[in-house]
Amino acid sequence: MSCILFPSPIFGPIHSRRLGLSLGVNLLPxxxxxxxxxxxxxxxxxNAKNETKPKLPTREEVKTALEKKLAALLSKNMIPDVITFAGNGEPTxxxxFLEIISDTIELRDKYVPNAKISVLSNSTFVNRPSVMEALQLVDNPIMKLDTVNEDFIHLVDRPNAKYDVEEIIRCLENFKGDVIVQTMFLKGSVDGKEINNTTDEYVQPWLKVLDQIKPREVMIYTIDRETPLKTLKKASPQELDRxxxxxxxxxxxxxVAY
Incomplete structure (x- = not known):
């Protein structure tokens, strides 16, 4: 199994399928x-099987590295379209996180005022008040909701703590529509069980929940790079187009990112 790990705390800029020229912020090791x-x-x-708790970059390290990178990009007239919180795990x-978002807004306004700030999140910590406050400050809170079927979530997304999809939905409703929902569509098998969340069995309940959340945009995508499991398959362009x-x-x- 190969994988892609990102430097910390700043990486890129890289060309994103969905966001354009993206300067990445990785708040994980x-x-x-x-x-x-x-x-x-x-x-x-x-996930790494760490016996000791890994060291995260500090708020000060993130701010210093981000300012240095933005100044360097500006000197080369290489202006990112977006500053994106992503990387090697869940940024929130x-x-x-809230303080780092505040620092990022300050630096964005100083160096690249036309750039957007995006957060790619799996939504697991959206019930934390400080996380919700931070997400409501950024331009693009992009929140994962691969399905509303908890069996699928536990088989494919595999939360490593208590996960309540109904609570997640209620929290996403609290954005009052100013949120982007992202959903991965894929097929194949996991632990000998067939999966395919492009079918109406999964799509129709997901659509009903979108009508509750009322997002301003929906991003749908499929596998783009090598995955840890070899038994997974891309959703076809026809399935995504449907x-x-x-x-x-x-x-x-x-x-749509095919």
């Missing part, structure tokens, strides 16, 4: 993935 999910499709591989798990057509018929702005 550079040496291994550490996440509240252990998704079988994650390009960063599976950092204990100083879902896109349904979303657009319901009035949702939809972005």
């Amino acid at each position: 550079p040496s291994a993935k550490v996440c509240s999910f252990d998704c079988v499709y994650c390009e960063c591989g599976l 798990s950092h204990p100083k 879902i896109k057509d349904i979303l657009e018929s319901k009035g949702y702005k939809t972005l």
Whole structure:
């Protein structure tokens, strides 16, 4: 199994399928993935089995590194479209996430005022008041909701702590529509069980929940790089287009990454 791990705390800029020229912020260690999910499709591989708690970059380290990088990019007239919190795990798990977001807004406004700030999150900590406050400050809170079927979530996304999809949905409703929902569609098998969340068995309940959340945009995508499990398959362009057509018929702005 190969995987992609990102430097910490700053990486890129890289060209994102969904966001354009993206300067990445990784609030997790550079040496291994550490996440509240252990998704079988994650390009960063599976969670590290650490006996000791890995060291996270400090708020001060993130701010210093980000300012240095932004100044260097500006000197080269290489302006990122977006500053994206992603990397080797769940960014909102950092204990100083709110403060780091505040620092990032300050530096964005100083160096690249037209750049957006995005957060790619699996939504597991959205019930924390400080995390919700931070997410409501950024331009693009991009929140994962692969399905509303808890059996699928536990088989494929594999949360490593208590996960209540109904609570997640209620929290996403609290954005009052100013949120982007992202959903991974894929097929194949996991632990000998067939999976395929492109079918109506999964899509229709997911659509009903979107009508509750009322996101301003929906991002649907499929596997792009090598995954930890070899038994997974991409959703086809036809399957993604079918879902896109349904979303657009319901009035949702939809972005598809094939």
